[in-house]
């Protein structure tokens with residue numbers, strides 16, 4: 001099945017984002033959620049261990065994803081940047097996601113700009129607490145998956 005991977009450090013908000021994207025809150029920890037997207041088909045959203053927790057496991061997950069979300073929740077993001085080249089090598093399309101932006105005074109704007117400047121990649125600011133940016137992110141994922149299939 002086509003896979004979308006959620007990468008980021010411990011406590012960056014990976015699991016919360018997976019639940020928000022699938023509109024499905026569950027109490028126990030699940031590592032995968034399958035969902036059907038109209039026009040795209042069945043995809044699997046894959047929650048991963050922190051890139052700072054078990055890099056080898058996270059790298060294994062990186063090999064099989066078509067789209068990779070790289071989560072960044074604060075301004076120490078060197079490790080996340082170093083992961084971008086690994087993800088590119090595996091052929092994944094990457095979306096950088098600034099998470100927990102309800103905690104940031106400017107809604108993540110300056111962090112997003114800083115990350116964009118060094119990575120050259122587009123970023124989406126999200127909060128699962130206020131539901132900010134979830135729809136925008138869903139749309140970006142869908143358009144990447146649609147483009148890749150053509």
Ligand SMILES: Nc1nc2c(ncn2[C@@H]2O[C@H](COP(=O)(O)OP(=O)(O)OP(=O)(O)O)[C@@H](O)[C@H]2O)c(=O)[nH]1
Pocket residue numbers: 008009010011012013014015016017049050099100101102103126127128129130
């Ligand atoms: N304020 C706020 N808190 C959030 C948000 N997303 C996640 N959190 C909180 O941040 C903590 C970590 O969120 P998780 O989703 O468990 O993060 P994770 O990356 O899956 O963490 P691990 O699986 O332990 O690596 C939890 O206490 C969440 O409630 C958000 O958008 N806003």
Ligand SMILES: [Mg+2]
Pocket residue numbers: 014015016047
């Ligand atoms: Mg988690």
